[in-house]
Amino acid sequence: MQADLIQTLNKEGIHEYGSAELKKFEQQLTKYFAREYALNNGNDQAVELGHGPIALAADDLADHHYDEGLEFFKAFLDRETMSYTMAFFDDDPDKISTSDKSLDQAQTDKLRLIAQRMQLTGHEKLLNIGCGFGYFESFLLNEYPDLRITSTTHSRDQYDFLHQRQKSADDILSSDRFTLLYTKIDDNTASIVGTEKFDAACSMGLMEQINNVELFFNLVSTLLVKNGRMFHHLIVSRDLIPQFLDPQKTLIGDYFPGGKVLPYYALRRDFEHFTFQDSWFLNGMNYWMTLDKWHRNFWHNLERIYPALMNSKRVEYWNNYFVLCKAMFYPENGAAYGNGQYLFVRK
Numbered sequence: 001m002q003a004d005l006i007q008t009l010n011k012e013g014i015h016e017y018g019s020a021e022l023k024k025f026e027q028q029l030t031k032y033f034a035r036e037y038a039l040n041n042g043n044d045q046a047v048e049l050g051h052g053p054i055a056l057a058a059d060d061l062a063d064h065h066y067d068e069g070l071e072f073f074k075a076f077l078d079r080e081t082m083s084y085t086m087a088f089f090d091d092d093p094d095k096i097s098t099s100d101k102s103l104d105q106a107q108t109d110k111l112r113l114i115a116q117r118m119q120l121t122g123h124e125k126l127l128n129i130g131c132g133f134g135y136f137e138s139f140l141l142n143e144y145p146d147l148r149i150t151s152t153t154h155s156r157d158q159y160d161f162l163h164q165r166q167k168s169a170d171d172i173l174s175s176d177r178f179t180l181l182y183t184k185i186d187d188n189t190a191s192i193v194g195t196e197k198f199d200a201a202c203s204m205g206l207m208e209q210i211n212n213v214e215l216f217f218n219l220v221s222t223l224l225v226k227n228g229r230m231f232h233h234l235i236v237s238r239d240l241i242p243q244f245l246d247p248q249k250t251l252i253g254d255y256f257p258g259g260k261v262l263p264y265y266a267l268r269r270d271f272e273h274f275t276f277q278d279s280w281f282l283n284g285m286n287y288w289m290t291l292d293k294w295h296r297n298f299w300h301n302l303e304r305i306y307p308a309l310m311n312s313k314r315v316e317y318w319n320n321y322f323v324l325c326k327a328m329f330y331p332e333n334g335a336a337y338g339n340g341q342y343l344f345v346r347k
Helices: 001-011 020-039 058-066 069-076 093-095 101-119 135-144 156-167 189-193 213-223 285-300 312-329
Strands: 125-129 148-153 178-182 198-203 223-239 276-282 337-346
Touching: 001 148, 001 312, 020 093, 020 312, 069 156, 069 285, 093 148, 093 285, 101 135, 101 213, 101 223, 101 285, 125 276, 148 156, 148 189, 156 178, 156 285, 189 213, 198 213, 223 276, 285 337
Parallel strands: 125 148, 125 198, 148 178, 198 223
Antiparallel strands: 223 337, 276 337
């Protein structure tokens, strides 16, 4: 069955994970990004962080990317955490490429690392902005029995999945320590979520869709108590790559409407309502390894989603997406493009 599906897709010019054709395509893209990084090496010019609306295309992003369907995401994400962000294999890029960690373990290690860097004590009221499928919440509620979490999502598929989890008595998300809100980040957020209510706020994989960082941070400040902590985990480049700030100028906009990639240094400063505390750069080979495992899972489980749930055009879309993203993280052994983590304290 699988061979027949692959043969059918091959006839449409869509090639499977591990094929010579796809490896060549990835190598070509990797060379392109390596040249772009070399051209911009040392570019540390100031970045405008306070212009325009908070987000440019929140509805398009949910419709075009995150609401592909639950079965699709189950086909390639890890089973333990269903995390759609970078897994953590190691700090050393050479050890990453030879790591024998499972994707489930690497994702769990990422969640534990974030909890540590957020400096959670377990007694906080925490806001998670853009919660995905809710397994960071599961992890935290199990690790910290007194923690209370409110989480938001603007994906209808994610909200419906989480709402079903809440109905299951044996799922920790059925606890009264967890509150789920369906909302995007805009001028109405404070009235929906509640002002000066939380001891800490965090996001993973959300900041890439934030257009006006200063406006977003001002909004988050209204949700936190004095001295409340704010933590963000996002994709960053080492140097400023100007076209990565405009989703209309790169393929980022085709796959991630409204998305942009900031240079790592851009957020390493104080803001109007926040004092910068610390930051960490996570080598991009962590994300390359994550994406490679997702890509392999996608093809291994293809018959679960194609052609019943996804046509060949969408198979091609996601196949190219995995290759494109891997090519972005691979150059310079992950040193030019990775993930940034940032900790701030409300003034």
